[in-house]
Amino acid sequence: MKAYIFDDLEGDQxxxxxxxxxxxxxxxxxxxxxxxxxxxxxxxxxxxxxxxYKNRDEINVSKEGLGDIYEEKIKGFFREHLHEDEEIRYIKDGRGYFDIREKGDARWIRIAVEPQDLLIVPAGVYHRFTLDSSDFIRALRLFQDEPKWVPHDKSEATDANPFRAQYLQSLKA
Structure with missing residues (x-):
């Protein structure tokens, strides 16, 4: 696992x-x-x-694993969003990138994940995800309650989301 500031240059995500x-x-x-x-x-x-974390499932993010919705899902994963639950991923195979907003939301921190990496992203943090050029990742997803994955795309309403407010408050503590 390697983390660094995303260069923000145009090109393939x-x-x-x-x-x-x-x-x-x-x-x-x-x-x-x-x-x-x-x-x-x-x-x-x-x-x-x-x-x-009581529940789990496995996701195969690839053209084969997602079929006709692959392109739509990849675009959705890469839109800046947050979740109202922690996002917990254990990489079983393949590689990808989680981009997380740094304090102040000015720049992206890119975290390169590979097999045997576990990453916990807090509820309320803006982030996005993409595969690397291999176009494949298989991950174990962990959940405290029933499995769900609901993205809330960045907007004024999402900025006012109570989970976002709680996250921002935690940064001040």
Missing amino acids: RLPHDSGEQVSVEQLKSIGVLPYPGISLDQVEAIAKERG
């Missing part, structure tokens, strides 16, 4: 877009993002138990 400015684990934790690089499924189970 699936390319690394590495500005050369690295982001530390401490910087990620300061915005509520919890990275667990290179861990085993047993370690994932321990984290799931500790954090109260």
Whole structure:
């Protein structure tokens, strides 16, 4: 798992877009993002138990896995959005990028994920996701309650979302 500032240059979203400015684990934790690089499924189970994740499913993000809705899903994943639940992903195969807004929302932090990486993205943080140029990732998704994945695209209404407000308050604490 590698984190760095996204270069914001035009071009294929699936390319690394590495500005050369690295982001530390401490910087990620300061915005509520919890990275667990290179861990085993047993370690994932321990984290799931500790954090109260009771349910899970697996997603295959590829042309084969998503079929006719592939292009639509990829575009949707890459729109800036937030969730009202933590987003927890354990990468089983393939590679991709989570882009997370840094404090102040000025720049994107790009987190490159690969097999055996677990990433926890807090509720209320603006983010987006894309595959790398291999166009494939298989991930275990963990949920505290019933599996759901509801994106709230960035807007004035989403800026006022109580989960967004709670997240912003947590940054001040």
